[in-house]
Amino acid sequence: MDFRISPAEQDIQTRARRFAREHIAPHAAQWEREEHFPAETLRAYAQEGLVGLTVPKELGGPGASTVAYALSIMELAQACSATAVTVAVSSMVAEVLSRFATPEQHQRFLSPLLKGDFFAGSFALSEPGAGSDAASLRTSMQIDGDTGIINGEKTWISSGTHAGVFVVWVRDNGEGSRGISTVLVSPEDPGFSVGRKEDKMGLRASSTVSLHFGDCRIPVNERRLSQQGGGFRIAMTALDGGRIGVSSQAWGIAKAAMTALRQGLQEQRGSLIGEERAMIAQMETELQAAYGLILRAAWLKDHKKPFSSQAAMAKAYATETANRVCQQAVTLLGEEGCTQLYPIERLLRDCKVTTIYEGTSEVQRIVIARSLMRA
Numbered sequence: 001m002d003f004r005i006s007p008a009e010q011d012i013q014t015r016a017r018r019f020a021r022e023h024i025a026p027h028a029a030q031w032e033r034e035e036h037f038p039a040e041t042l043r044a045y046a047q048e049g050l051v052g053l054t055v056p057k058e059l060g061g062p063g064a065s066t067v068a069y070a071l072s073i074m075e076l077a078q079a080c081s082a083t084a085v086t087v088a089v090s091s092m093v094a095e096v097l098s099r100f101a102t103p104e105q106h107q108r109f110l111s112p113l114l115k116g117d118f119f120a121g122s123f124a125l126s127e128p129g130a131g132s133d134a135a136s137l138r139t140s141m142q143i144d145g146d147t148g149i150i151n152g153e154k155t156w157i158s159s160g161t162h163a164g165v166f167v168v169w170v171r172d173n174g175e176g177s178r179g180i181s182t183v184l185v186s187p188e189d190p191g192f193s194v195g196r197k198e199d200k201m202g203l204r205a206s207s208t209v210s211l212h213f214g215d216c217r218i219p220v221n222e223r224r225l226s227q228q229g230g231g232f233r234i235a236m237t238a239l240d241g242g243r244i245g246v247s248s249q250a251w252g253i254a255k256a257a258m259t260a261l262r263q264g265l266q267e268q269r270g271s272l273i274g275e276e277r278a279m280i281a282q283m284e285t286e287l288q289a290a291y292g293l294i295l296r297a298a299w300l301k302d303h304k305k306p307f308s309s310q311a312a313m314a315k316a317y318a319t320e321t322a323n324r325v326c327q328q329a330v331t332l333l334g335e336e337g338c339t340q341l342y343p344i345e346r347l348l349r350d351c352k353v354t355t356i357y358e359g360t361s362e363v364q365r366i367v368i369a370r371s372l373m374r375a
């Protein structure tokens with residue numbers, strides 16, 4: 001078994017780390033305070049060729065591995081978890097486009113996303129009343145000649161204020177998961193508008209909004225990503241890969257908390273009592289276990305082996321570990337841990353949602369159990 005990452009993967013990790021340390025980390029606390037979406041920084045990151053890492057070279061992407069992608073998100077999240085989630089969602093959208101879009105759609109939507117001409121891409125699946133149970137979504141699309149007319153609402157959509165392309169799931173083929181199709185929506189499409197911005201406990205530099213479709217008209221033949229009724233499979237495939245991104249994000253948050261904790265303890269007192277030693281040793285062990293799960297899921301995906309259950313394990317374990325690590329880091333630093341003297345209070349707030357989006361921990365356990373029972 002070879003645990004080394006390849007020189008190409010190492011190169012991506014180094015480039016992401018350098019960018020994150022120079023251009024993101026110094027501003028993360030301020031962006032969070034001011035709820036600033038770092039559009040120009042995201043553009044510069046894309047111009048470095050680091051968005052949509054897994055998009056093949058023949059489609060204008062970097063053609064990197066999922067392992068490299070996971071390592072890059074870990075680096076970003078150590079600097080700013082809000083930036084990490086924005087890049088992770090854009091990269092998920094880029095991967096969906098690379099796999100399912102036509103050459104014309106690549107040119108119109110994928111290419112600007114990879115080059116930074118779009119600040120971000122959005123993945124619009126969730127609705128009021130359709131979160132974990134995405135198959136019950138109600139946003140509808142009716143066909144009138146060459147026009148698709150979309151009506152409904154999406155909620156909790158990351159980057160919705162700045163996205164240049166929205167991958168949207170609509171119902172156009174009856175009830176259930178087979179009634180769902182996937183289409184591409186541009187922010188300029190008539191009848192599309194961005195609604196309420198969520199006032200979140202963390203990740204405040206990432207915008208999370210509702211989207212309104214009021215007789216939103218799209219040229220449907222140019223914008224279909226799936227066959228009629230074939231959209232649900234695209235969502236599930238994308239979420240399997242997306243979970244590697246979220247677990248990497250959570251891992252980066254926890255790693256940043258460990259770094260800040262070490263620094264804080266050295267500043268406070270320089271030595272640990274027995275119980276504290278045991279606590280910190282357990283935190284680091286769990287973090288390393290999460291790292292192994294994440295990279296194993298990424299490796300399986302790269303080697304075209306089934307990875308859905310492994311990605312679900314990585315997500316449930318890494319996100320819950322990250323929450324435990326951040327909580328315990330605050331505990332170990334005492335009252336100072338609750339202040340902005342250290343970034344840990346921000347990391348703790350940022351961390352919670354990683355157990356929720358792209359499938360809650362409960363949903364991950366359903367995926368794992370189903371796969372076990374099928375085996």
Ligand SMILES: Cc1cc2nc3c(=O)[nH]c(=O)nc-3n(C[C@H](O)[C@H](O)[C@H](O)COP(=O)(O)OP(=O)(O)OC[C@H]3O[C@@H](n4cnc5c(N)ncnc54)[C@H](O)[C@@H]3O)c2cc1C
Pocket residue numbers: 089122123124125126129130131132133155156157158159200203208353356357358359360361362363
């Ligand atoms: C910051 C943020 C960003 C987001 N970004 C996006 C985005 O970009 N695009 C997008 O489409 N969505 C996005 N979401 C939505 C997210 O994916 C949903 O919140 C998530 O899927 C959970 O859905 P829900 O909130 O409706 O919870 P619900 O589905 O209502 O679940 C509520 C609780 O019930 C539990 N539960 C539900 N069903 C079961 C079950 N069968 N068995 C056991 N327990 C169950 C859940 O685990 C949870 O604890 C985002 C959410 C947040 C918080």
